[in-house]
Amino acid sequence: MPIETKDLVIYESERLTDNDDGGGKYNGKVIADGLSNNLFDDISELDRTMGSVSLRKIFPAVTTADTDKLMGATVFVSELPKDPNVSALLFSTKNWTDQRKSAQNRIENYLAKGGQTAGTPQDTHYQGMKTLQVIMFPREVEASVGATIVLSSNEGKALAHEQYLRITKVETRIAIMIVDGKEIEYKVATYSLNDPLDQDYVGLSAKQWYNSEKSQTILRDTLVADTGLYYSSVALKSEAKVGEYTVNAKDVYAQLIPSAQTESPIVDVNAAGESIILVPGNSGQITANFPTTVATSQNLYIGSGVMPSSVTFTLFGQTITDQGGLLKNTLGTQVGTIDYQKGLIQWTTSAGTGSATLIITFTPAAAPNQYFQSYSIPVTQNNQSTNWTGILIPIPAPGSLSISYMAQGKFYELKDDGSGQLKGSSTSFGSGRINYETGSWVLTAGALPDVGSPILLLWGTPIVTFVRSGLAVNKAKFGFKLDKDGIAPGVTVDWLLEGVAKKAVSNAQGKFTGDATGTINYATGFGEIIPVKLPQKNTTFAITYNFGAQQTQTKSNITPDTSQKLSFTIGTGSAIQPNSVSLNIPVGSTLGGTEYVNLIDTPISSSIGNLINDQDEVQGTITYATGKVEVTPKLIKRVFKQVFTPMNVYGAA
Numbered sequence: 280m281p282i283e284t285k286d287l288v289i290y291e292s293e294r295l296t297d298n299d300d301g302g303g304k305y306n307g308k309v310i311a312d313g314l315s316n317n318l319f320d321d322i323s324e325l326d327r328t329m330g331s332v333s334l335r336k337i338f339p340a341v342t343t344a345d346t347d348k349l350m351g352a353t354v355f356v357s358e359l360p361k362d363p364n365v366s367a368l369l370f371s372t373k374n375w376t377d378q379r380k381s382a383q384n385r386i387e388n389y390l391a392k393g394g395q396t397a398g399t400p401q402d403t404h405y406q407g408m409k410t411l412q413v414i415m416f417p418r419e420v421e422a423s424v425g426a427t428i429v430l431s432s433n434e435g436k437a438l439a440h441e442q443y444l445r446i447t448k449v450e451t452r453i454a455i456m457i458v459d460g461k462e463i464e465y466k467v468a469t470y471s472l473n474d475p476l477d478q479d480y481v482g483l484s485a486k487q488w489y490n491s492e493k494s495q496t497i498l499r500d501t502l503v504a505d506t507g508l509y510y511s512s513v514a515l516k517s518e519a520k521v522g523e524y525t526v527n528a529k530d531v532y533a534q535l536i537p538s539a540q541t542e543s544p545i546v547d548v549n550a551a552g553e554s555i556i557l558v559p560g561n562s563g564q565i566t567a568n569f570p571t572t573v574a575t576s577q578n579l580y581i582g583s584g585v586m587p588s589s590v591t592f593t594l595f596g597q598t599i600t601d602q603g604g605l606l607k608n609t610l611g612t613q614v615g616t617i618d619y620q621k622g623l624i625q626w627t628t629s630a631g632t633g634s635a636t637l638i639i640t641f642t643p644a645a646a647p648n649q650y651f652q653s654y655s656i657p658v659t660q661n662n663q664s665t666n667w668t669g670i671l672i673p674i675p676a677p678g679s680l681s682i683s684y685m686a687q688g689k690f691y692e693l694k695d696d697g698s699g700q701l702k703g704s705s706t707s708f709g710s711g712r713i714n715y716e717t718g719s720w721v722l723t724a725g726a727l728p729d730v731g732s733p734i735l736l737l738w739g740t741p742i743v744t745f746v747r748s749g750l751a752v753n754k755a756k757f758g759f760k761l762d763k764d765g766i767a768p769g770v771t772v773d774w775l776l777e778g779v780a781k782k783a784v785s786n787a788q789g790k791f792t793g794d795a796t797g798t799i800n801y802a803t804g805f806g807e808i809i810p811v812k813l814p815q816k817n818t819t820f821a822i823t824y825n826f827g828a829q830q831t832q833t834k835s836n837i838t839p840d841t842s843q844k845l846s847f848t849i850g851t852g853s854a855i856q857p858n859s860v861s862l863n864i865p866v867g868s869t870l871g872g873t874e875y876v877n878l879i880d881t882p883i884s885s886s887i888g889n890l891i892n893d894q895d896e897v898q899g900t901i902t903y904a905t906g907k908v909e910v911t912p913k914l915i916k917r918v919f920k921q922v923f924t925p926m927n928v929y930g931a932a
Contacts, residue, residue, distance in 0.1 A: 286343050292336040301379035302336035310337065322365065334379050356512045366534040369510040386535065390443060392429050393500040396422065398468060400430075400482030400496045411444070411470040413498060414488050417453060421468040424449055428470075429499040432480055443501070445473040456485050463489060509535065556676045556739045557619055557697075559586055560643035569637045573630050579637070581622035584644035587677060587697035590617060592639040595631050603696035619678065619697060620646045652740060655733040658684075665709075667722040667734055674718040679739035682711065686726035693722070695738075754809050756797065759822065761804035765829035768856065770799055772808055773821045783808055788882040789858030800879055801859040802829070829859075843911055845899075850906030857882040857903055862890065864912045876912040 289310045293303035295318065311317050319333050341349045356367050372382050397420060398413030411430075415421070422428055424446055431441045448471035455462050465485065481495040488494070516527040560583065571579045573594070590601040597608040599615075606615040606624065614630035617623065652673065656662075671680075678697035683690050691708045693701040701711030701722065709725035720736075728734065761770075770785040772795065783795035791797040791808055799806030808820075834847050845864070849855070860880040868874045880888040880901050890899040890910055899910025 282341060282343055282347055282349055286341055287349075288340055288342055290338040290340055292338065295335055297333055297379065299378065299380040301334065302382065303378055304376050305338040322362075327362075327364065334382055336377075336379070336382070355510065359512055359514065367511060368533055368535065370508060390427055390501040392431070392441065393502040396428065396498050396500040398422075398498050399488050399494050400480055400498070401467065401488075402482055402484060404476055404480045404482065404496075406478050407475045409472045409475050411472060411476075413468050413470070414454075414483075414485055415466050415468065417464055417466045419466065421449060421451055421466070422446055422470065427501045429501060430476070430480055430496060431499055432478070432496045434497060440478060442474075442477050447471045447473050454485070456489070458486065458489060465489070509533070556679055556741065557584060557586060557644040557646055558741075560584070560645045564589060564640050564642050566638060566640045569639055570634075571637060572634050573626055574632045575626055575628055575630075577626065579624040579626075581624065581639065581641065583622050584646050585617065585619050585622050586642040586644045587619055589642035590639065591641070592637045594635065594637065595633070603698040603700055603702075619644065650739075651737045654736045656736075658728045658730055658732050658734060660730055663727065663730055665724045665727055667724070669720055669736075671713075671718040671720060671736065671738060673740045674715060675713060675738035676741040677715055680713050680720070681737045682720070682722050683735045683737075684709075684722075684724050684728045685732035686724065686728055688729065691725065755813055756807045756809045757820065758805070758807040759820070761806070761822065761824060761826075763824075763826040764802065764804055765826050765859070766799065766801040766804055767825040767827060768801065769825070770806070771823040773823070774810075774814060774818050776810075776812060776814055776818070781810070783810075787857060788885060790882075798881075799858065800881075801856060802861040802879055844909060845912065846907070846909050848906045849901075849908055852906075855901070855903045855906050857885065857888055860888070860890075860901060862908070862910070864910070866912050866914050868914075868916075870918060874914050874916070876914045878910065878912070 290305040291308045291310055292301075293306050294301045318335055318337070322331075339352075339354055354369060356369065360367060370385075372385060374381070398415045401412045401414045404411060413421075427443055427445045429441050429443055431439070433439045434441075450469045452467050453464055454467050455464055457463070465488075483492055483494045511533045513528045513530055513533075516529045519526045567582075569579060569581070571577065585601075587603070588601060590599075590606070592599050594608075594614065597614070599606050599608055601607075601617055604616055604619065605613050606617055607613050612629050613627055615624055615626045617625075652671075652675075654669075654671065656667065656669070675695070677699070678695050680695035680701070681692060682694075682701060683692045685691075691703060693703045693708055693711055695713055696702055699712050699715060701709075701713065701720075703709060703725070707725045709723050711720065711722040713720045722734070768785060768787045768789070770791075772783045772791070774781050776794075781794040783791045783793040783797070785791050785799050785806075789799045789801060789806075791799070791806075794812075795808040795810045797806065797808035830851070832849055834849065837845050837847050839845050849860070858880060862876075862878040864876045864878065865873050866876055876892065876898070878890040878892055878898060880890055882888040882903075886903055888901050888903065889897045890901060890908070891897050896913075898912055899908060901908050
């Protein structure tokens with residue numbers, strides 16, 4: 280007789296539970312078709328949040344009165360769960376009687392036991408320990424962080440046992456033992472493990488290992504053994520039509536077990552860490568008006584960073600000030616918070632609601648980045664405590680200190696709120712304070728720190744800054760050097776600004792007038808102009824000038840007076856052109872030889888000018904009408920000399 284759909288059934292196993300003994304043999308009871316939760320339990324809210332894995336063993340079968348075969352039998356998931364966080368997969372253990380624990384081991388055994396690796400467990404490691412010490416020859420290579428090893432005890436015997444362990448930390452040292460009067464070096468590697476040991480593992484002493492005695496416990500490497508086959512269904516990404524040879528699936532992966540692990544790439548971060556420190560952006564406070572709507576859903580952006588403890592304003596008749604990032608009224612009620620770095624105010628329900636124009640007084644701040652300072656205190660059995668104190672050098676900047684500690688394998692962090700108080704995201708994390716004048720700090724941990732963990736401190740130092748907010752902004756100037764020396768007065772500079780021709784002309788004193796100011800030295804051809812209105816990008820300046828042969832004169836036999844001042848006259852008797860004089864004066868050097876001081880003139884008026892060096896230091900004057908020069912030349916030079924000091928060395932012959 281033909282096999283019909285009603286003849287295709289699924290039998291239950293002995294125990295439809297998620298206990299270790301779930302599964303087993305089939306019990307002859309058919310699983311009713313079309314009933315909700317007749318195989319798996321309903322998904323609780325806890326499982327939906329935290330994740331869970333349910334395994335059920337079933338037995339597909341054909342129930343007919345004859346022995347006809349079901350040809351081309353296939354078991355598949357015909358409809359996926361509507362919840363995207365729920366996955367349904369099929370796999371076979373090829374065993375009629377195994378239980379849930381065996382099936383679970385098959386899923387978890389992604390790694391298989393490999394060959395024996397370097398190292399022998401040193402002495403006995405007891406159940407519950409999360410460290411493993413192994414001894415090996417110095418030339419042997421220890422296991423690396425992240426590797427998975429197998430501890431195998433009594434391998435090949437009746438009481439054989441093994442445990443897979445992942446290494447989280449590796450430390451090595453060279454030890455020495457005396458054997459037959461000789462020093463023997465060997466390596467001791469200490470592995471930190473992700474899981475505690477599930478039983479006692481017996482190893483060897485150093486001398487037993489050196490004498491090649493056989494250890495009860497050995498270490499083996501692991502190999503990837505992804506041989507398990509899992510079956511599910513996936514939705515199509517696009518419609519598949521008759522005659523097509525390819526289909527597009529949404530995804531080829533299915534979630535086998537729940538995982539809370541995420542990967543977050545970190546870029547553009549200094550290895551030493553960086554700290555954001557607030558520095559004043561102004562020498563005083565500023566006051567500004569801010570029309571705003573006060574409500575819990577509305578935020579107010581001040582427009583710049585803010586220095587802590589500098590904010591004051593009135594809100595609905597209440598005087599509001601900031602304290603450690605909190606905005607409070609005179610009664611101590613919190614009406615909002617402020618992010619000092621961003622200058623962002625967020626309101627609480629206690630602030631009230633309505634439109635207001637806030638007159639806020641504050642000190643603006645900037646937030647440059649700087650490298651972290653760091654310090655750690657190891658927690659040992661001798662110093663384990665909930666109270667910790669110390670002094671930080673250099674002294675932390677306000678709002679930069681962060682203190683972390685580990686309790687029960689979890690890190691807790693407290694941060695400086697800018698007022699010297701250390702707070703965590705919860706009061707249960709602990710409390711503390713920091714003194715910005717002395718650098719002393721106190722921490723009261725919310726739980727007893729773990730032995731072997733550090734008390735980690737990270738902070739930034741105050742940044743030395745120069746407030747330039749009150750300084751005048753210098754106008755943009757353009758320097759130039761003409762190709763010739765001996766420039767005649769009347770240098771013309773032409774350019775275009777927004778399509779309009781602009782011009783500046785130099786007078787007899789070397790001063791530019793017109794659409795620009797500035798100066799030019801006729802002797803050297805160096806000049807600069809300062810346009811009245813800033814030119815556009817790619818503006819071209821056209822400079823027109825006349826030049827001629829400069830007059831050159833040598834003055835000799837000039838005797839300085841008692842104050843080393845020189846007085847002499849230059850020129851031919853007629854008036855000298857201002858901004859055209861260049862003097863080259865020899866001076867004696869304390870190191871021996873002769874050096875030269877170069878001076879040029881800068882007009883004070885049409886009749887007199889100063890003589891300056893290349894550092895703009897005034898060293899004399901010149902009268903243009905007569906050519907009289909009075910100058911006290913000085914030249915300061917720094918010369919570094921390498922001096923070798925002879926030494927007598929005495930030693931035995």
